[in-house]
Amino acid sequence: MIDPFTLTLILIVVLSLAGASVGLAMMAGSFVYLILKGFDPSIASETMLQGLFNNYTLLAIPLFILAADIMNIGSLADRLLRFAQALVGRFRGGLGHVNVVSSLIFSGMSGSAVADAVGMGKIIINMMTRDGKYTKSYAAAITAATATVGPIIPPSIPMVLYAIVSDQSVGFLFAAGMAPGLLMALAMGVMNYVIARKRNFPVDEVVPLRDMPRITWKALPALMLPVILLGGIYGGIMTPTEAAAVAAFYALLISAVFYRSVTFREFYQALLGSARSTASVGVLVAGAITFNYVITREQLPVSISDWLAQYEFTRWQFLIVVNILFLALGMVLEGGAILLIIVPILIPSVQAMGIDLIHFGVIVVVNAMLGLITPPYGLLLFITANITDEPITRIIKDVWPFILALMAALLVITFVPDFVLFLPRMLGYQG
Template identity: 70%
Template sequence: MFDPFTISVILIVIMTIMGLSVGLAMMAGVIVFLLLNGYDTSLGAETLLQGLFNGYTLISIPLFILAADIMNLGTLSDRLLRFSQALVGRFKGGLGHVNVVSSVIFSGMSGSAIADAVGMGRIIIGMMTRDGKYTPAYAAAITAASATIGPIIPPSIPMVLYALISNTSIGFLFAAGIFPGLLMALVLIIMNSIIAHKRDIGTDEATKLSEFPRVTARAFPALMLPVILLGGIYSGITTPTEAAAVAAFYALVISVVAYRSVSVRQFYQTLVQSSRSTASVGILVAGALAFNFVIAREGIPDSIASYLAQYEMSKITFLITINLLILALGCVLEGGAILLIIVPIFIPTAQLLGIDMIHFGVIVLVNSMLGLITPPYGMLLFVVSSITGTPIQKIIREVLPFLLALLVALVFINAAPDFVLYLPRALGYQG
């Protein structure tokens, strides 16, 4: 009644709904597909291993995760927050601005929206709710919204995954994310300022100008991490994977030597936590690599490209369709799953329509991040709800203005490829 591909997809959906991880569900679906088609099941394992062995850039993922986890240790987050507060805390709605700016700074170290929300988010939410100026729901909402910037400004784990499936340069992808990430921060600050004036939220305690050099000096070693990371990549001294290793080592050195805030026990616990996070990403990548073999064997991407070509779909119509699709999927799927399963299906069509792959990657990434705060099932909404103990319904009401502001930024990112590609081109990108 159903062909093997349909049966495998149905099986994957059912197993995911039942609570199995998406990666394991995809592996099970691939095995069923191979068995029903009479293939040797070792073909799936061979495809998976070839994908992993050829994916040298995947090594950077556990290193970025480790660097972020180390940066979350000790006093480093406090120093970065104090620096952000010195920069923008004096303005109306100051701690809301601090929340956004700290996310921008920390995004240059973590590459993960969840890491930003859990690491910096826990501290800044406590600061915002301490004196009652901000409700827990509002603090949670702006924390979730600003955490979406994390994977857009480099380094970025989702960008590494997109580079894997699209055969694009990680270095140019990293460069392409900087301006869009800063634009997202700008619209969030503007929205926070509007809400602060509307609700008459008072200004927070301002840092004296005489104290600013001292605050900057205390945060300086941490602030240098993205400079070292990106400087190594764009100067050609290191590959992105090597730069990730340097970032992890540097994070450890400044935490242990400069800040003296990490014990042996804490470092061991960080290694365990990073290993678990890496295993989770690894299972997803392995499952997606195996399932992409099934998609390629069935000719799904070429079929979709041919189907859309029949209707002479324009570039604008295609981008609108992709935006709506990924935003909708982002409500129920993790961003990595969207990148590894859904996006490869549409890459041939995007290339056929002449859409730049770097620009397309940024569009896809921003969409998948906004899906994390799109009601009713955005993952970041649940994360900040658990941090604050606030019912998710209250957080949803507060996050909607920030989601609207980010959607405005997304429209501009779609409509202005030159804005996205300015830095990559300045660094030698020919697209």
């Protein structure tokens, strides 16, 4: 007779391949497991509800989603792009650099790679492909690649999810993402410059220096959002969840009152979009909480720790294996599912190896973001392909140099933990 846990895994895979959401598939598999094991199925419902209602940090997710959606309907993206264009458009491959810098700035507001690609991406792709300056495939590829910085620079929805499953501080995780996010942006900027010289991409319009104060002033209200958020969190004024609420309110305030670029209908559509996205994340979290109960009953984390102990991996060997595992999983699984399903299984082994959980969290999130541009799943590739109507095979060809640049940054992030942890330690982290 087939083992109940094996049957549960098969059911989850089959349902996912059939088109069901991963969250619903995990719920269904978990219920089957409980029934076959002779447990009361209501345990799953109780576990799910307790996990959702007893975690205050979860409230940050819908609020950050709402903030990103409001920013995408206002004129914030246009003003930020103009500011980025004034800064770096004068260099070879200028609009590619604008793409990198604008994603870096927008990432300090939304915390979502998808929000970056959908909102800022539409505008910058149109700018790059106008008059045939850049090929559509290259514009789509660099837009998808730069959007991965979104959840690394704080605020970050994936880091909130990691904080939930690892019981770590959201504030310290946000701080740990700053230097890696800047490194990733630098790696992509260098790669864009190399490709621009090779393909002879144009220099963008040079904005006179005398216009910089005016352009900066127009973008200043939007640029102040990351300052307000991070200053409030690290100044002890507000928690990350409260900061998410402030972000949503501030985005609405400057879009509707200061810039006067949001209609009531657009705001209503943003609320609907945020509700749908939140529901999707909520189902995934609920399914993961239920399935994690099954994993705990099966003592899977302990079994994996024992298995790893047999091979006597060093800390660095273990991290290499973990990176390979997450990069492979990222090709076929959504990032949220990786964070909520795989990470809890590995946490005991990570602790046994003496690896810092904040450092490990950044490694995991960077890997999850790489999965968004890695074929065949590559959600961001499909989003940019839809924007440009370009065959995804061409986009994949152009995105590989950026994947390699991001992997080089990942090696630094993995093997130089002090590079990741120096800022959290300055803010009081004891790890």
